[in-house]
Amino acid sequence: MFTNKLLPGSNFPDIEVKLSPSETFTLGSTINKDADWQMVIVYRGAHCPLCTKFLNTLEDYKYLFLDLGIELIAVSADRHKQLEQHKADLNVGFTLGYGLSLAGMDKLGVYQSVPRNEHETDHVFSEPALFIINRDKTIIAVDISNNPFCRPEVNTLYEGLKWVRNPENNYPIRGTHNEPVVKDC
Template sequence: MSQFYTKKLHAGSEFPKLPITLSNGQTTTLGKPRSGFDWQLVLVYRGKHCPLCTKYLNQLDSHIANLAAINVDVIAVSGDSQAQLTEHQLQLDVQFDIAYGLTLTQMKALGLYISDPRSEQETDHPFAEPGLFVINGEGNIQVVDISNNPFVRPELTALVNGLTWIRSPENNYPVRGMHR
């Protein structure tokens, strides 16, 4: 049974700071908001082989202005190679940063489910199943959603509306799900 053990990240825990490479070749750190933002939404997607990921990334782009208005930085990452990301970007119409090269060690550090490709036509490497993390100003996980398949992901309008409510000072909304 130990082969099935994974270490999941918990709400309220510190998000690991992981170095990643952006599509433009620059490096940045997951979990460290950029450009004056104080929160960060990290979206881990399966890779270019997943049409549901392409659709979700394109849908997320329509929410970027609302996320920026509540001071939330957005970054997406997969285990794809730079060449795979470059090819994938032809199908994407997004204004947020996308990174590539998430390693198996990093996937495990994020507590993600990891799958092997069904064939060489799908992809050429093990890949992370979807994960979404919202890291607050203290560097802790405010919202976490980890799935073992591409069919279950947070509905983006509800997520952005919820984050808007959480970020409003008069609501004083704490991290939820703290019992382990």
């Protein structure tokens, strides 16, 4: 398995997803004029009830995140028809993208899974990930999981980002130390 994890403090790659059959969107480009940061939520797809629950919980916090200047966009590898069917179980008003390609998943460094059977889905899909990106497309925070039950708790995520966005806290991007380890001989 190849994996190329994105590093905090690095630039978020240009990855396009579909918003509709005739409209594409480049992740990291803000849609909402009231936001200068973006939370990109990568989810498994319509087949995942834990993803549905997580997205619906995020909806409850959508305006709180927007008050912090952070817009939400959720994306999956699903096809348009799958997303449209999934919307019956979703109660979200934030942007939903679909058609995340294998190349896009590779650029994001997310874990990928093959469906267990045809009832799950009919394509390789991404496991959950979350990226917080600032206006310059610098990665502020990263959370990548290999399964649907290891995700940040939404209230903790909100409170943490509230702390980070407060200029009085002068909170740096964490996880950027990258000096080689010297082994004892």
